[in-house]
Amino acid sequence: MxxxxxxxxxxxxxxxxxxxxxxxxxxxxxxxxxxxxxxxxxxxxxxxxxxxxxxxxxxxxxxxxxxxxxxxxxxxxxxxxxxxxxxxxxxxxxxxxxxxxxxxxxxxxxxxxxxxxxxxxxxxxxxxxxxxxxxxxxxxxxxxxxxxxxxxxxxxxxxxxxxxxxxxxxxxxxxxxxxxxxxxxxxxxxxxxxxxxxxxxxxxxxxxxxLWNFAIDGITSFSSAPLKLATYIGLAASLVAFGFALWVLGKALLFGDPVRGYPSLMVVVLFLGGLQLMALGVIGEYLGRLYVESKQxxxxxxxxxxxxxx
Structure with a gap:
């Protein structure tokens, strides 16, 4: 039976x-x-x-x-x-x-x-x-x-x-x-x-x-999408920052405007720093799992x- x-x-x-x-x-x-x-x-x-x-x-x-x-x-x-x-x-x-x-x-x-x-x-x-x-x-x-x-x-x-x-x-x-x-x-x-x-x-x-940690385990176990997403976000932020730098430079050369705006500069710096830390956190999640697996x-x-x- x-x-x-x-x-x-x-x-x-x-x-x-x-x-x-x-x-x-x-x-x-x-x-x-x-x-x-x-x-x-x-x-x-x-x-x-x-x-x-x-x-x-x-x-x-x-x-x-x-x-x-x-x-x-x-x-x-x-x-x-x-x-x-x-x-x-x-x-x-x-x-x-x-x-x-x-x-x-x-x-x-x-x-x-x-x-x-x-x-x-x-x-x-x-x-x-x-x-x-x-x-x-x-x-x-x-x-x-x-x-x-x-x-x-x-x-x-x-x-x-x-x-x-x-x-x-x-x-x-x-x-x-x-x-x-x-x-x-x-x-x-x-x-x-x-x-x-x-x-x-x-x-x-x-x-x-x-439940939050369980969800992270599930996503990192069966998908590398967070790593790709961090790459795409970093690339998009870099393009936006590069375009903004060209705009500021062109405005200063054509119109002689002084570079100013300390508050907006701090916002941009903190925003980009946050993106970098987020990307490092995503990498750290995957790296931590590799570390656990390596100990056997x-x-x-x-x-x-x-x-x-x-």
Whole structure:
């Protein structure tokens, strides 16, 4: 019988983990597959690990993996997928915003021959209008900047076949943007549209600062457009400055006007200095990522791993 592993990365999700597992187990019971659930504790500070261990004791299908510290969701997800030994894997968060009841639909498309079946959000309940607007803007910016076609309004909730998992396992970059990597591996992919529910319990771990840094990671991982943009802005500023210098020189030679305007001169100097610092900042973002990659540190470290006994 084909085997399906559900990978659930979690950080401080103890409040809703039991309810999540109850809904997930009810779905898995109806599947004609050999199923397993792999919970990944990304260095939680609450009793998430204790709840995971209790779920493992109560359900023989449950495996638990604990990282040595908080490495972030992208690396926790990578750790979970690295420990999958199945014909397919489903990635889902533990906050119940993505409904486990959609997994049978994913499985049906997988059996039709698709290697990646991803959930696309038609709506995002429980989120502020500002967050919805910024999320929508981010996906559309990525669509324009990246040569890899990253689906709009699509998170990590998806099913991945064995050969897509094997391809993904070959990608060991440290600055990981999993939404892009899932698409980058290629193979046959299909979307399943659904309505996202509000968080069941607890609070989101993603504040706007973390989301901003996450967006930068995504853009720099899959596009060199910011570097090109800095070049074009610098070139345009240089042409404007050169034209302005010719105008001032011609005016002084033809009309004998003295060169004056200290405030305007300061504005121009500060404007050009700001452009230069911005360009250096863009270069620094890419250079910093090269520095991290060059150190070749492990992506994550495992504290404990307990495979299922089912």
């Amino acid at each position: 084909p085997k399906l592993t559900v990978v659930v990365p979690a950080y401080n999700e103890s409040e809703g983990l039991r309810e999540f597992h109850a809904r997930l187990a009810a779905v898995l019971d109806r599947l004609d597959l050999d199923t397993e659930v792999l919970y990944v504790d990304d260095g939680s500070r609450d009793d998430t690990w204790a709840v995971m261990c209790a779920l493992r004791d109560a359900d023989a299908r449950v495996s638990t993996l604990r990282l040595s510290r908080n490495f972030g969701k992208e690396l926790a997800l990578t750790a979970g997928l690295d420990h999958v030994d199945a014909d397919a894997a489903v990635v889902i968060d533990a906050d119940l915003q993505d409904p486990p009841e959609l997994i049978p639909t994913f499985v049906r498309h997988w059996r039709e021959g698709y290697d990646v079946v991803y959930g696309t959000r038609a709506s995002r309940a429980g989120e502020t209008g500002f967050k919805k607007m910024t999320a929508s803007g981010f996906y559309r910016v990525m669509e324009r900047l990246s040569s890899t076609p990253i689906p709009r309004d699509t998170g990590d909730f998806r099913l991945i076949s064995r050969r897509a998992l094997a391809a993904l396992g070959q990608v060991r970059e440290r600055q990981r943007f999993m939404k892009g990597l899932f698409t980058w591996v290629g193979f046959r992919q299909v979307a399943v549209v659904y309505h996202r529910d509000p968080r069941h319990a607890g609070e989101t771990k993603w504040n706007y600062w973390k 540190r492990p992506l994550y470290l495992v504290d404990e791993y307990h495979p299922s006994v089912g």
